[in-house]
Amino acid sequence: MGHEWRGRAGMIGLIVAEGSLFAVFVVAYLFYIGKSLNGPYPKDVLQIPVVGTICLLASSATVALGARALVRANVRRSGLWLLVTAVLGAIFLAGTAREWYHLIYRDGVTIGTNLFGTTFYPLVGLHASHVIIGLVMLGLCCAFAATGVLRAAHAERVEMVSWYWHFVDGVWVVVLTVVYLIGR
């Protein structure tokens, strides 16, 4: 097996484990749909985060472009695409932050309010925390690109970062479906 498969096997292993982690929060969310003893209820307070979703899904394309650019030794272009990815991710996070601010202060939904709050915040929050970790990694890559440390030889490692990022996006598709489509 080629050398790069060591890292790929590792990242696939991580993705399987993380997927398993998210799956349980998704199961809890699904199980508790409709079981809150009191409101506010999802249909009253949730709106589909369209902008954030578009940004996050688009960022999968940009991170792929960034990884591919590095394979071709185009460090500057790679760094730029990775920066765009990070910015798109940050916009997504800002949307989540805004949504939570309204939920808490305007609608009065906290983690302790009812079963909806109990399952919503951990699931969306777990995803958001994974976005943050991704942003940190992307940020490091951008910094390395800017300071000239990043080289074509690192293309495989950046590819692994992109796999992680794709995974985070994949999880968002599931969360979007379960929370904002099915659960509402």
Added chain:
Amino acid sequence: MNVHSPTLVTAEATTSHTWLEHAHEWVVTVDHKRLGIMYVVFGLVFFVIVGLEASLMRLQLAWPGLHIVPPETFNRLFTMHGTSMVFLVGIPIVFGFGNYLVPLMIGARDLAFPRLNAFGFWIFLFAGLLLHFSFLGGEGLYGSGSAPAVGWFAYAPLTSRAFTPGNATDYWNLSVFLAGVGTIGTAINIVATTLTMRGPGMTLGRMPIFVWTMLTVSAMTLFILPPLSAAQIMLLLDRFLGAHFFDTQAGGSAVMWQHFFWFFGHPEVYVLMVPGFGFVSEIVPVFSRKVIFGYATLVAATVAIGGVSLGTWAHHMFAVGMGSTLNTFFTLSTMLIAVPTGMKIFNWLATMYGGRIRFRTPMLFCCAFLFQFLCAGLTGIMLSVAPFDWQLTDSYFVVAHFYFVLIGGLFFATFGAIYYWFPKVTGRMLSERLGRWHCWLFVIGFNLTFLTMHVQGMLGMPRRIYTYPADRGWEVWNLVTTLGVPLQIAAILIFVVNVVVSLRRGEPAGDDPWDAWTLEWATTSPPPSYNFEAIPVVASRRPLWDLKHPDDPDGPHE
């Protein structure tokens, strides 16, 4: 070929001998062999602590109405005992052996991610210390709460703030969570290593059975450990941020904790046991002087166990009231998994049949393992019958069953493995004479305690009780059960003496003291830090057999 990190300190290059420098080497090591040794050593240290906890409990239960320990202390003891046994003894020992042996057996120089490996070990050690720190916490010290007393599976809502004030449960939650993180890291490591770093000629179909067992349980770990971590995060949120995941007063479900926990918990016991099968699969052929019978079906059975075990979890919940459909489904899945598990016994017996069996200590332990694991499997079939389980679950029958699996099975196999690979790791043989004493004392003590225990269960004695009424007819059985404890303690003491003495004065082992056939015996004892001078090229499952029998190599027969 991967290049080992230049920070590795080779055994030959070590000229430093001050205690501090020696300790420093071990603390900063990323060498899979040293980490493997540390995992096993600390696993055995926790085993001793756990044994003391068990001895106290058995003393308390020897006769009804004793006051050896107060009730809450007893409850802490069985919680700590169970939690430690699984997370601080079983898992570290299993993954410790995996750590040490897998690269050697597949012709690699280390695991795929050596630093992740080291991280996994230290986080396990920290988790173990954190859990045991809880004993010191006590009610008074900063009010931090004493050792947890919620049972090793910590059912909700007993674990909620309302029913368990103080931080005792949080010690359980956090330390097990951390241990889990470390295990996931090690599992990723082992999967990546076995899939991508095998030496030349080492196809998947030529890996030793032990490596297959480690690959299987590592893959299982990736699927099952995160659900436990998720449930623990939920418990943390319930306890600290007012969430209601398991808060029945707010409409939450206590049963959901059980589903999440056992989805992890059942495959976990296979993660513990299957590498034990791997040990036996390496030892029995060598001491029977015959190739393992049915390699392909053994591997298939191992993978099947890994897969099917993911669908058996609710047999721990037959008494919960899940309804007939689910009870029936889980009865079926549990019975089905008995087939690949039982088959392995046939493979081992067929290996021994027609052989020339040498009863050295590793083989003695494997023989005891065979009979005890057979019992364990059969009581498992009894428990899979849901209506029978309605009587037996949560009683001492179940306790007897899983001790037969984990001690009678896994631990006997582990002792066999220690006697078998100690020469490779240290370059010295363990004493055969002391080994025999160890084995026989342990067999007698173990069976006195745990064979008897089935009876208490069938006479209606539930588990996790700190004492029992005098008029139930349980006293004599409990007394006999307790009488097995001193014998087991004696056996372990003899083992410790054996290890300590043999480290200094054991017979030098040489590369291949048992006349074995797998790659770890093709290098020195102990191996150099880089494992092999030159990575061997293999053409069969038993490279050393091919070398020793050039006229009749394995390849054409496989």
Added chain:
Amino acid sequence: MAPTPSIFAPVSTPAFAIRELSFLVLGITGVIFVIVAGFAVYTLVRFRSRGRAGDARREPPQIYGSTQIEIAWTVVPLLVVVVLFLVTARYIYGLERREVPAGALEVTVVGNQWWWEIRYPGLGIVTANELHVPVSDPSRPTPTFLTLQSADVVHSFWVPQLAGKMDVIPNKTNRMWIDPRTPGTYVGQCAEYCGTQHAWMLLLVVVHPRDEFDRWVAAQHAPAREDPAVRAGYQLFLSLSCINCHTVRGTPANGVFGPDLTHLMSRRTIAAGAASNTPETLRAWVDEPASIKPGALMPPMKLSSDELNQLTAYLLTLR
């Protein structure tokens, strides 16, 4: 004295059924054990190395496997599993999907830390820790159906001679049934770890002949006795926090956190079996529950010796 609660000494249909099924399972596993262990012993004896000179060189014939044998030892166990599974499935459905016949007694059992509340909704009776049921004639069964609930954590209702155990879970209602065919007293206890005093959450099931059961019902149904001789103790009882937790029907006391005391003295034990029900233990319990059952949720009443005597004297009249 109750007999040892062995699962092999059933007196009620579910327990009989389970024993029947267990004979099949034990039979199958017994046969497997004899065959496999026997073969193992034979192999270990027959093929042990005799240590003859030259043995170390000559290896025995290497047998790599046998497709036929391996198929056989996969298929045969699978067949055994299929048979065992089908039989088991019938028992599962048969025991769990029992319909409630007319005339069945309905009892609600509520698990608490660490005692059992026993209610007979149709008869207006509330008691604790002792379940009294009428005997059931197999030719015309009069079973008792239990509705199981929990007031706090997970418990488990287990009286081995009557039926398999069934968990008692908050926010979930479980159902089980028994039809004891022999009068007598049968013991059990909580079988799911529920906290400090899980060990002393005992169960006593008293199976009466029909007429005796009817008499028990009538006696339990009556409100609490009034005895002017213990007036002082009665007043003390009403003035203390006892009434916040306990009910004594016919008096202002109607607390629900603790056991119903209306007919306390009709029970054989106190503290869910932790002590027998005698004047001495009763006095000690009221004085300091932790002396009998450390961790019990009833607080010490901090009474003087005289007050204790008066209170105990009152409680002793609640027959």
